[in-house]
Amino acid sequence: MRFGAAGVLATVVAVTAALLAPGGAGAAPRPRGTEPVYDFAGAIRETVWVDTGRDGDGDGRTDRVAADIVRPKETEAKGVKIPVIMDASPYYSCCGRGNESERKTYDANGRPVGFPLYYDNYFVPRGYAVVLVDLAGTNRAQGCADVGGVSDVQSAKAVVDWLNGRAAGYRAKTGGSAVPANWSTGNVGMIGKSYDGTIANGVAATGVGGLRTIVPIAAISSWYDYYRSDGATFGFDPVGLARTVEQRNSGQDCSAQNRKLTQGPPANGDYGPFWADRDYVAKAKNVRASVLLSHGVNDLNVKTIHFGQWWDALAKNGVERKIWLSQTGHVDPFDYRRADWVDLLHRWFDHYLMGLDNGVERGPMASVERRPDQWADQSAWPAAAASPTVLRGRPGTEPGLGSLTTGASSGTAAFTDDPSRGENDWAADPGTASGSRLLYSTGELANDLQVSGTGSITVTATPSTSSARLSAMLVDYGPATIRNFAGRGEGITTGTERTCWGANAPGDSACYKVTTADTANVDYTIISRGWADLANYRSLTKEEPLVPGRAYTMTFRLASTDHVVPRGHTLALIIGGTDGGVVSPPARTPELTVDLAKTTVTVPLAGTPPEFRGSGVPAGRGPLAHVDAVPQARLDRP
Structure with missing residues (x-):
């Protein structure tokens, strides 16, 4: 893939860091990956309020969403630029993220302290910034949720634009001075499970510049297929989800937007404009990012038609892609194949965001769990012989x-x-x-x-x-x-012991409970x-x-x-x-x-x-x- 000058600089910095790490002297010129050489405890933690250009709550002002950032302090030095791993979610206050339902935490001054999941702990010491975005109408963001529609997608896309110098960010929720992302190379990788991964699909389907890769985990590809199935209805509608994710964002009047969510989708199973606005498969021809996809073949929440139709659409567009299919239900691979997943994710981001030639794109296209904890690699998905x-x-x-x-x-x-x-x-x-x-x-x-x-x-x-x-x-x-897959953990049992994936900082732990296969x-x-x-x-x-x-x-x-x-x-x-x-x-x-x-x-x-x-x-x-x-x-x- 091609990188601009800023991307080349980031690659040079990353390779230099790997060579200067303990044991790195005299290492091969093409290292396996970036090394944890940056100080996580001293990293910069800040919030930038990015203008979405939309007025979803009807208050007469364009909405700003909160982008909580953690990045190495070394990026304050002139000319040092790094890529970004981004998770845009509506769940940072209402429901939590990951197997342990982590929420964002802040100090008395509103400065972000606790970043859910291990992405910041693992990748920031390796020369990445991690940006966790509150989708419009959720947590501290302005606006209103619209369950996969234009506002949801635009509130995340705007942050990608800001990281590439195409949108405005500010130091405050209202007013405040402008803040450029002058530490960013502009190379962004979006990741997330469920709703978060769904937004990654949606942003990729806009074709936004700078989005180099996405990692959708158990993600929706068309909201019609979440609430309907070839004319049949599943008995619930988008407005309930919107009210859930908005519940902790006090002061927002989203009644008008919620009425649209109530009245927009037909009561029957017909496909219409409401669903077309939320159909990323139909827009897959715009995708320019590579895709690392994971899904459980027994996921009865985000049903498996979502990954299949998305994958087929990406294939028609020639998108570079790789897939993991587990026997689980709605579960993150971090919780069923932890070490292998983190290793793959590390190599994937190093290649697509840092530009390292580590061969990750040349490995098997698919990895499928045949029996609990027993995996088989395939050269293609669907299988080449199918x-x-x-x-x-x-x-x-x-x-x-x-x-x-x-x-x-x-x-x-x-x-x-x-x-x-x-x-x-x-x-x-x-x-x-x-x-x-x-x-x-x-x-x-x-x-x-x-x-x-x-x-x-x-x-x-x-x-x-x-x-x-x-x-x-x-x-x-x-x-x-x-x-x-129908058990409480949808195919996993959560233990009490923990393993750590990255560096710790006060209020931000890298350690997570070990999981094992729950079998039947x-x-x-x-x-x-x-x-x-x-x-x-x-x-x-x-x-x-x-x-x-x-x-x-x-x-x-x-x-x-x-x-x-x-x-x-x-x-x-x-x-x-x-x-x-x-x-x-x-x-x-x-x-x-x-x-x-x-x-x-x-x-x-x-x-x-x-x-x-x-x-x-x-x-x-x-x-x-x-x-x-x-x-x-x-x-x-x-």
Whole structure:
């Protein structure tokens, strides 16, 4: 990648620091990475109030957001410039960051003291500045939250602009003298989990100059897909999240903005202008930053379609990228693969922000957790050998049961929607017919079969009422030990001992509790899910009332994943109606008759599924061990 003169200077400073570190004399001219040679305890801690250029709270003045900064004191010397690691978040006062819910702290004069997470402790001694930004309307920032919209994104982008000399920053929340970022090279890397990583995606999608890389962790790529799914609704809306993050910012009147969040999104699952404003996938062509992405394949909060569609859009744009996929739910890699993650992050920032040629971009593109704490590297994601494979459900001797095959199918199968039942009800006892779902299986596999990528399903169904929901799942039937992603820690257990990652300073510790894998023994694993409203069969922008007795065809997505179905297991497709506790049910629950000849599932497979001859139904073994879905009440805050 290219660097301007300031970036070259930062690289020279970083390399010099590495060579002058203890043991550095005579070292190779291309060091592995920057070394902790700067004094963290004496670092400069300050707040700069950056003007966003927007008046989100309607008080007649443009809003300023607080950028809390920690940087080496050596940057006060003339000509010394360093890059920036930035985490823009709405959670610094309401909810906290990280596994231990750290919040920002300040001294009696309002000077920042405690910086959540380890980024400052680890990277500031290595010649970086760390900037933690309060998004508009949160913590000490002016304005109002708009849940992924223009104000949220602009409040973070403005800080990137300020670091590059294109926006104004001040010493005070109102008034105050102007402050230039004359210590910054302009090279910025944004990082963060959940909402924070989502904002990194959003800022990257603006194409802002100076943003060299982003590290989105369990991040949203389109807010429509957080609150809706192909016409189906998840039962909660953006205004609740806005009120949560604004709750500790006294004196702000955000009632007008909150009304927009209430009235903007359609009550149904239609996609419209409100969601388009918050769709970063549609703007991915603007991304110029490299991307280091991490997500849990069992994340039922920020569902996995988010990383899959974002990754595919970045690929079309030729963005340099790397991905980690864990078996966890909504968890930061610092809490399931700590040492390896910090090492990768260090090399990633050194390369993309300092310009060091350390080869990090030439390593494996993907790293996937196959079993708890057992990882496999891949040259590509989706896996290079994976290709879209069309499968069909073929009826067996029992109604609603049969084989999943690459061959043709015929006939129909029917089920009655039952909103009191959900995915684990449908998956249990796969050898027994059920009136609330259809189940088709490959039978026992002779060889491993890898599902890698984003699938889809096309269903042709005839409803008995004027509205209907559809759900579909891919299930791996067979015994396995997995991370307990539905447990309290979503796949991790937090201990009491601590490890330290960087330097300490009064009020700002680098030490965090050690975590271990929380595991569960199961008889089946749901590896991909999808939901839809059949009334959106023609378009996501406008639902249409269904005519009872008429057949409709709809294609909807299945969640992105990377999972190996082992030899001896079976891969099954389940089709149901309302997934109870996940999507909102229709006004009247229908019977749905599925045309099997016109219903297909497209699965990205590496390996050859059998042309099965037989029922294809896993043997009934009574109640099966499984992991319950995460309660919906836990899924309304990314």
